[in-house]
Amino acid sequence: MNLKLLLLLIVSFAVPQLLFADFIFRNGKNMEISFPGGEEDVVQTAVDIFSKDFSAVFNANLLKGSNAQIIVGTLGNHSLAEKLIDQASLEKLKIHSEGYALWVEKDKMYILGSDKRGTAYGILELSRRIGVSPWEWWADAAIARKNSLSFKNGFQLLEHPSVAYRGIFINDEDFGLMPWSSRTFEPSKIKGQIGPKTHAQIFELLLRLRANAFWPAMHEVSVAFFQTPGNREMADKYGIVVGSSHCEPMMRSANTEWKIDGKGNYDYVNNRENVLRFWETRVKELTNSDNIYTLGIRGVHDGKMQGANTLKEQFDAITSIIKDQRIMISENLNPDLTKVPQVFIPYKEVLDVYKMGLKVPDDVTLMWTDDNYGYIRHFPTEAERNRKGGNGIYYHISYWGRPHDYLWLSTNHPAQIYTQMKLAYDKGAKDMWILNVGDIKPGEYLTELFLDMAWNIDSIEDNKKGLDQHLKTWLTREFGQPYAADLLAVMNEYYRLAYIRKPEFMGNTRTEETDPKFKEVTDLPWSEQEIKNRIADYDKISEKVVQLSKAIPADKQNAWFELIEYPVRGAAELNRKLLYAQLARHGRANWSQSEAAYDAIEKLTTKYTTLANGKWKNMMDFKPRNLAVFQKLPQVKSATPLKTFQAPFATFNGNEFVKFEGTKPVSHGLGHQSGAVSIKKGDHAVYEFNSLAKDSIRVEVALAPNLPVEGKLIRFEIKIDDQAPKIVDYHTSDRNEEWKINVLTNQAKRMIITRLDNKQRNHSITIKALDENVVLDQIKIYNL
Template sequence: MRKLIISILIGVIFPLYASAGFVFRNDKDVTVVINDSEEQVVHTALEMFQKDYVNVFDRELKTSNQQGNIYIGTIGLNKKAEQFIAIKDIQELKQHEEAFLVSVKDNHLIILGSDKRGTAYGILELSRMIGVSPWEWWADSPVEKKQSFKLKEGFKTLQYPSVARRGIFINDEDWGLTPWSYLTHEPSDTKGQIGPKTHARIFELLLRLRANTFWPAMHTCSVAFYLTPGNKETADKYGIFIGTAHCEPMMRNTNAEWKTAGTGKYDYVNNRENVLKFWEERVKELAGSDNIYTLGIRGVHDGKMQGANTLQEQKAALTNVLKDQREMIAKYVNPNVEQVSQVFIPYKEVLDVYKMGLEVPEDVSLLWCDDNYGYIRHFPDSKERARKGGNGIYYHISYWGRPHSYLWLATNHPAQLYTQMKLAYDKGAQDMWILNVGDIKP
C-alpha cells in the first residue's frame, strides 16, 4: 500500500516525468552525441540550438562523441544515431534532399538528416518545438521560459522540402538594410558595406526558416557581396547557396564590379574576350562553394543587353553566351556541368527572346517572373515541366522602378501572394522560389 501511494503521488506531482519518452528539464543536463566530422552548417545549427536551450531552460547543452541523451547525425556519419532508426525510415530519408527525422526511442532523442542541411533543419526543429520563433531576433519575438518539455516514446516526424531552392533577394537596399548595416550594426568606414556580421543575422533567419538560397544586394549604393571579406565564409557557415539576380550572370555583381574589374564596355557581342575574363575570375574564385550560377546576360544594371539591338540579335548572342558560360563551369567547377546548379531567368525583354525559340540546356532551371506587381507572367507548359532542370519563380513583394515604386511596407495582399504561388506550384514551378524583399525588418 505504501509503494502504491508513493507511485500515485509521483504520478500526480510529476506527470511529465512519469512515463517513458524524452524530457528537456530546467533541473537536469542533457548531452548531445555528434561527430566532429559533421559539416559546418550542422555545428552552426547546434550552436544556435544550444543558445535557444539556455534561453528556454537556463541549462547548458553538453556535447560528446561517445554517450549521451541526444544523438545527432547525417546518414553515413553517425552510426550511433542510425542504430535507433528503422531501415525503412533511413531509406525514406535517402530519397529526399534536405530531409530530416526526429524521433524518440528508448528514452533517447534522435535527429538524422539525409544531408548536411537536413540535419541542420532537424536540430532547429527542436528550437521550434521548445517555443523559439525563427523570428526571435528580427521581429523581437520573446522566448518563454519553460520548466520542461516532453516528447513521448515513439514520437516521429520525417520532413523534407517541397521546393528545392528557396530564399530571398535583398533588393532596393539603399535606405534600409545598407545604412543600418554599415552605420549601426557593424560600423564601417566603407560606405555601403554590408558585412559578415549583418549577413550572419540574415543567414541565421534563413536557416531557421529552412530557406537555403540568397541573392545579395546589388545596387551601386552597397558594396558587392564578394568584395567584403568574410561574407563568403559566413554563407558557407550557414549552409546557404549564393545566387545572383537576372542581370548578374556567373556570380558577378556587374553593376558594382564592372567599373573596377572590367575592361571596355560590358558588351558580349563586341567585347567578348574581356566579358568572359570578367566572369572567369569569379568562377575560379568560387570553385568548391555552394553556388547557383545565373546564366545569360543583360545590361550592366537591369537593362537589355548591349551590342544586340533586335530580339533576333539578342537570341543569337544569348545562344553563344550560354555555350561559353557552360564551358567555363565545366572547366572550373565540375566537368559534369549538369551536376552544377544553374538558372536562366526570362525577366522583362528576355522573356520575349525566350519565346522566340531560345534553347536553354535541359538541366538549367527556368525561373519565371511576375510582372513586378505580383502577377506571374508565365507558367511552365507541359514541355517545360518535363525539363530536368525544372522551373521556379522570382516574385516581388518590393519594387523600385517605373511606372511607380512600392518599397518596405507590405503592399502585396497575402491572399494574392498565396494564390499566385499556389498556382505556380500546381503548374510545376517547384524547383526554385526567390522572394524579392526590400528589407527584412517589416
C-alpha cells in the first residue's frame, strides 16, 4: 500500500509537468490566436502587425482559430482571458486606462486589456519580446530570425501608462516629411499632401511605442490632415487620438483651412458667427472619432489673436471663446463635457492672459510648454495639480525660430529631456505629453526615450547610470551586444558636444533677428586651442563610427547609417566646416579643409536619400531654410584677432565635490564635461582648492539654464571660505539677450570677484540650492 501510494503521489506531481510545457514560439510552426467578436478596429490592427512580425521572426503564420494558443480579450467583452485572470490583476486593470495583463498558464498565452488600446499594447508587447524594434520600418531596423522563444508557465506581466495621453507633433515639415510623403512615399498630384498611407506608418510606429496621441503637420506648405481623404479613417483604425497644437483650436488647422472654409477675417471679436461656424463644421465631422479638443484661439499661424489688442481685450475674448467652444462640444459630442478630452495651452501671449486670472474649466487639461529649447517654462502649482483635468507638457526636440533653428540633426541631450520631464511629472504633469519631433527622422532615439518615460516614468533609474543603461539597451537592440559599449561612448560624446553648442548654432548666426551682424557666419568666442580641441573631439567619434561601420552586419547597415553614422558624421563635418573656416579667416588653417567638410556633408546626405532603393528620397535636407550656417563659406580675412585663451587655475565639474550636506547631488550626465549635478533645494555641495600667490580671484559659476519651478526666481547661495554668503539669482526674462545666450550655450553664468586670505592656503567654495531645479555644471576660478 505504501509503495502504491508513493507511485500515485509521484505521478500526480509529474503529470502536470508533462502535460503543460512552457509556451514556445518555434521556427516554421504556425500558431493560432483568438479574440471574441466585437473588438475594436485597433485590436485587429495590432494583431495584423504582430502577425507580420511573427512571420518575419519565425517564418510561420499567425492564424485565427478555435484551438488558439494565444487568447486575447478586452474587459467587458466576455473573453476567456477575462474569465481566467486572477482577481488581483483584474482589479488593477479596472482602475487603469490602457493597461494590459499578459500571462502564461497551462501552455497558453493570455492577453487582456483594460480597454481597446490596452489590448493592442499587450499584443504588441509580443513583438517587443520576439525582438522586433519599433523602428523596423522607420529606421530600417533589421528583424532577426529566431529558432525559438519560450515563456515559462506562470509568466506574468501587468503594465499601464504613467501619462494618460502620450504622443508626437509633426512640425516644420517643410524640409522632410512633407516633400518625402507627397513626392516619394505617397506621390500626390495635390501639392503638399500627407496622405493616409504615410499616416498609417506613423500610427503603427506610435502603437509600437505605446503612444496614443498625434498632432498632425500644420504648416501652410501642407494640406490639412482632415482635408485629405482617408486620414481620419486611418487614425480610427490605429486607435490614435488626434489633437492639435496651441494655435489650432477645435481640430481646425486655421493656417491652411481658413482660406478654404472660412469667411472674412479669422477674428472672433469682429467675425464671431463665421469663426464659430468654421469650428462647428469640423466638430460635427468628428462625432465618432477620438479627439482632444484644443480650446482658446491664436492667430492664423502661431501669431497673436486678431481683434483684441490689449491683454484685457484678449482676456475677455478668450473667456467668451471657451464658453462658446464648450457649448459646441456639449451640443455636438456629449452633454457630459468631462467625457470629451479638452486642453488649454497657455503659450506666448495666452500665458499672460492666463496669469491675469483666466478661469479655465476644471475638467480641461492645462498644457505647459518648454521655451522651445528644452527648458520647461512653468511647472504646475499645487492648485493646478488638484484640478480634475490635470496638466500636460508640450516639449521640443526640433524647433524653427529665435534665436536659431535646430531642424537638421536631433541633438537634445537625453539627460536634459529626462530631468525636465521627470520634474514635470513629479510636479503633476501626468495627463498629456506631446513631443515636437519635426519630421520624426533623425529624432528616433530621443522620441523613444520620451515615450518610454511617458509609458513608465520609473523605467529609468534616476541617475546617469540609468540613462546610460537605457541608451545602451537601445543600441544593443538595434546593433547587437558586441558594439553596444563602444557605441554608448560615441553617442554620449555626440550629445555632450552638441550640448556645448548644437551643430546648427556653430556659425554664430541667429534667425529672425533684425541685427545684420547675425545674418552672416562670424567667429565664435573661442581661442585657437579651444577650436582645435573641439575638432579633435569630433574627429575621434567620427573615426570610431567609420571604423565600426566596417564591422556592422550587412542587414543592419541602413539602420546604422540612419541612426548613427549620418548624425554623428554630419555633426562632425559641420563643426569641421565652420571651425576650420574660423581658423582660416585668421590664417591658421587652409580653406580647403572647410570646403572638404561641406562636400562630405553633401555626400553623406546623398547616401541617405538613396538608401533602401531611394526609400528616404526627399526626407533629409541638410540646408533647412537655406541658412548661412549650412552654406559654403566666403573666403575672407578677419579684421579682429582670435580670442586669447585664459586658463582658470582651478576647474570643478559639479560632480567633483568633496563633501555635501543633505541629499547627495545627483549626476545625470548633463554638462559641458558631463559632470553637472542636480542639487536639491536646501542642500549644498563643497569644493576645495589651493590658492596661488595672488589674493584676488574671479569665480565663474556655470549652471544649466533651467527656469524657475515656483515663483519667478531660481537662486543659489555661494560661500567662499568663511566669508558672508552671497545669494545669486539667474532667472531670465522671456526671450531677452541673456536667455538667448543661455539656450545657445546651455549654460547660465554668474561671476563673483573676491579677495582671499593669503595666510590661508586651503580654500573652499560652498554652493547651496535655494530653489528647485538648480543644476550645477562647472566652477572655474581665475586669478585677477
